Amino acid sequence: MCGIVGYVGKSQAAPILLDGLAKLEYRGYDSAGIAVYDGEHLVGKKAMGRLKVLSEMTHDGASMPGYVGIGHTRWATHGAPTDNNAHPHFNEDETIAVVHNGIIENYLKLKKKLLDKGYRFQSDTDTEVVAHLLDYYYKGDPLEAITKVMHRVDGSYALGIIFADQPQYVYAVRKDSPLIVGKGQDGNLIASDVPAVLKYTRDVCFIENQEIARLSEREIDFFNVDGEPIEKEYKTIEWDVNAAEKGGYEHFMLKEMYEQPKTVRDTLSPRLKDNQIEIEELGLTDEEIRAISRIRIVACGSAYHTGVTAKYVYEGMARIPVEVDLASEFRYRNPILDEKELVIIISQSGETADSLAALREAKARGNMTLGIVNVVGSSIAREADKVMYTWAGPEIAVATTKAYSAQLIAHYLLALKFSTVRGTITEEELAGYITDLKRLPEQIELLLNNKERIQRFANRYVSAKDVFFIGRGIDYAISLEGSLKLKEISYIHSEAYAAGELKHGTISLIEDGTLVSAVVTQEDLYKKTISNIVEVRTRGAFVMAVTNEGNTEIEKAADYVIYIPQTNKYFTNSLAIIPLQLFGYYVAVGKGCDVDKPRNLAKSVTVE
Numbered sequence: 138m139c140g141i142v143g144y145v146g147k148s149q150a151a152p153i154l155l156d157g158l159a160k161l162e163y164r165g166y167d168s169a170g171i172a173v174y175d176g177e178h179l180v181g182k183k184a185m186g187r188l189k190v191l192s193e194m195t196h197d198g199a200s201m202p203g204y205v206g207i208g209h210t211r212w213a214t215h216g217a218p219t220d221n222n223a224h225p226h227f228n229e230d231e232t233i234a235v236v237h238n239g240i241i242e243n244y245l246k247l248k249k250k251l252l253d254k255g256y257r258f259q260s261d262t263d264t265e266v267v268a269h270l271l272d273y274y275y276k277g278d279p280l281e282a283i284t285k286v287m288h289r290v291d292g293s294y295a296l297g298i299i300f301a302d303q304p305q306y307v308y309a310v311r312k313d314s315p316l317i318v319g320k321g322q323d324g325n326l327i328a329s330d331v332p333a334v335l336k337y338t339r340d341v342c343f344i345e346n347q348e349i350a351r352l353s354e355r356e357i358d359f360f361n362v363d364g365e366p367i368e369k370e371y372k373t374i375e376w377d378v379n380a381a382e383k384g385g386y387e388h389f390m391l392k393e394m395y396e397q398p399k400t401v402r403d404t405l406s407p408r409l410k411d412n413q414i415e416i417e418e419l420g421l422t423d424e425e426i427r428a429i430s431r432i433r434i435v436a437c438g439s440a441y442h443t444g445v446t447a448k449y450v451y452e453g454m455a456r457i458p459v460e461v462d463l464a465s466e467f468r469y470r471n472p473i474l475d476e477k478e479l480v481i482i483i484s485q486s487g488e489t490a491d492s493l494a495a496l497r498e499a500k501a502r503g504n505m506t507l508g509i510v511n512v513v514g515s516s517i518a519r520e521a522d523k524v525m526y527t528w529a530g531p532e533i534a535v536a537t538t539k540a541y542s543a544q545l546i547a548h549y550l551l552a553l554k555f556s557t558v559r560g561t562i563t564e565e566e567l568a569g570y571i572t573d574l575k576r577l578p579e580q581i582e583l584l585l586n587n588k589e590r591i592q593r594f595a596n597r598y599v600s601a602k603d604v605f606f607i608g609r610g611i612d613y614a615i616s617l618e619g620s621l622k623l624k625e626i627s628y629i630h631s632e633a634y635a636a637g638e639l640k641h642g643t644i645s646l647i648e649d650g651t652l653v654s655a656v657v658t659q660e661d662l663y664k665k666t667i668s669n670i671v672e673v674r675t676r677g678a679f680v681m682a683v684t685n686e687g688n689t690e691i692e693k694a695a696d697y698v699i700y701i702p703q704t705n706k707y708f709t710n711s712l713a714i715i716p717l718q719l720f721g722y723y724v725a726v727g728k729g730c731d732v733d734k735p736r737n738l739a740k741s742v743t744v745e
């Protein structure tokens with residue numbers, strides 16, 4: 138959601154800015170722009186639509202000379218996605234350029250004050266307020282003006298700023314929106330996320346809330362909100378630059394689906410030692426684990442769906458009661474938390490605004506918080522009391538696949554750990570679960586290799602109007618994610634229902650040929666779900682079933698069957714989701730949709 142890049146150095150800035158913005162496309166955007174200092178003035182170029190338009194307009198940046206600049210991909214919040222509303226925004230005489238990610242919540246009040254003082258606005262954005270406010274406070278000392286603005290604005294922001302009369306510097310500042318600094322050989326960079334700078338450096342520094350960075354070609358200095366110098370540490374990024382490239386696959390989503398066996402292996406193996414679960418970084422004592430009265434899982438989107446699965450796993454295996462909450466609901470509900478409740482926040486990006494706010498809410502109430510996070514050094518990872526990383530590597534496609542799979546593994550590991558400590562499973566059972574866990578990567582691989590069959594089937598549904606996903610227990614949780622995968626990238630309406638619930642209203646939507654996907658992996662519920670399959674089939678539905686190998690009985694009820702390899706009842710989600718991901722993907726490809734960057738969606742939702 139909005140991407141920021143800034144550069145100052147020996148090379149021409151514009152091509153570097155465009156390249157960096159391309160690496161941030163996954164965040165979701167609807168317009169893009171860059172501003173460079175050309176030796177005399179700040180010059181801006183903006184364009185609605187894809188980055189390609191801006192690249193063509195500037196001849197891949199070549200027609201914009203200058204060695205310092207800032208760039209932005211915008212995901213509209215305040216003001217429609219137009220050229221005018223695209224960033225960078227300028228003060229009136231175009232001597233200050235600003236790019237912004239986040240929302241300035243008191244912008245209307247500030248705008249009114251600025252209008253009263255005679256400032257004129259070009260756009261409908263909240264960001265333009267920052268440009269004029271900087272102008273208002275700027276008396277030749279950028280740091281002073283920036284800190285004054287920081288004291289005046291409410292809300293969230295990551296800002297990249299250039300002052301035309303000090304063109305040797307790029308300034309960066311953040312509050313509740315991610316921003317990093319990269320220390321390069323020939324110059325220095327700022328960006329919303331690591332992939333944007335990886336081509337130039339692996340040495341990055343995460344700007345914390347209310348901190349300011351000042352970059353010149355050779356130096357990077359950091360300051361606090363009072364403008365006082367502070368020391369910061371750099372981290373070396375270990376993952377490969379190729380991890381953020383498509384590597385021969387048609388889409389990032391397909392590549393990332395194919396990375397799932399590795400992701401699962403990487404998330405598992407450091408925690409499996411001598412047939413025991415050891416999650417070193419967790420830092421919870423056995424006593425603390427035994428004291429947990431309830432687990433509260435809070436997340437958004439697909440991460441929330443892994444929480445729905447996890448409820449069945451923690452409750453079934455470790456016998457700990459679990460509540461699963463949508464972060465956007467939790468934060469405003471004045472929830473009742475038991476003091477011994479462990480609050481687990483799940484987030485791929487570690488930056489989702491609602492999840493971060495929920496984390497803070499739980500912390501403020503004194504509860505122990507655990508973040509299951511993919512992005513190292515992200516806000517949730519830094520702020521949670523404990524962190525367990527999912528080792529999925531950078532995920533670029535907006536629709537998550539491998540991070541989702543890694544999150545499931547993190548839950549299984551935690552559930553096994555808790556169950557062992559609390560004595561709800563025996564050593565022998567643990568050994569069996571570990572054997573099943575270790576087999577998951579190759580079983581996922583097997584399912585991925587079956588992609589042509591699913592592609593052929595998916596091609597029949599590119600013009601579908603509605604699709605329903607049903608299942609019971611964990612199979613319901615899988616259906617939630619299967620349905621989301623399909624609708625978010627193919628724009629086909631779909632809904633997931635607990636199989637027994639469909640007949641309480643929604644069954645009236647079933648027409649001749651309506652596709653119903655039924656997930657049937659829980660043996661004790663086979664018969665129940667099969668009854669629901671029969672109910673929809675007799676009303677004309679075409680039923681695709683995903684079930685365990687050996688459950689051939691289902692062929693009598695369903696029209697089309699996909700078998701998944703045998704695993705224990707708690708881990709079936711990791712396998713059953715693969716054909717559903719492939720199905721959603723191939724329907725979207727068949728329809729010619731922009732699979733990696735679906736309309737209106739953002740990878741990292743940093744506004745509430």
Ligand code: G6P
Nearest residue numbers: 437438439440484485486489537
């Ligand atoms: C967005 C993404 C989803 C993701 C959700 C939560 O909506 O498109 O794929 O599941 O945010 O993101 P997080 O980074 O917190 O896991």
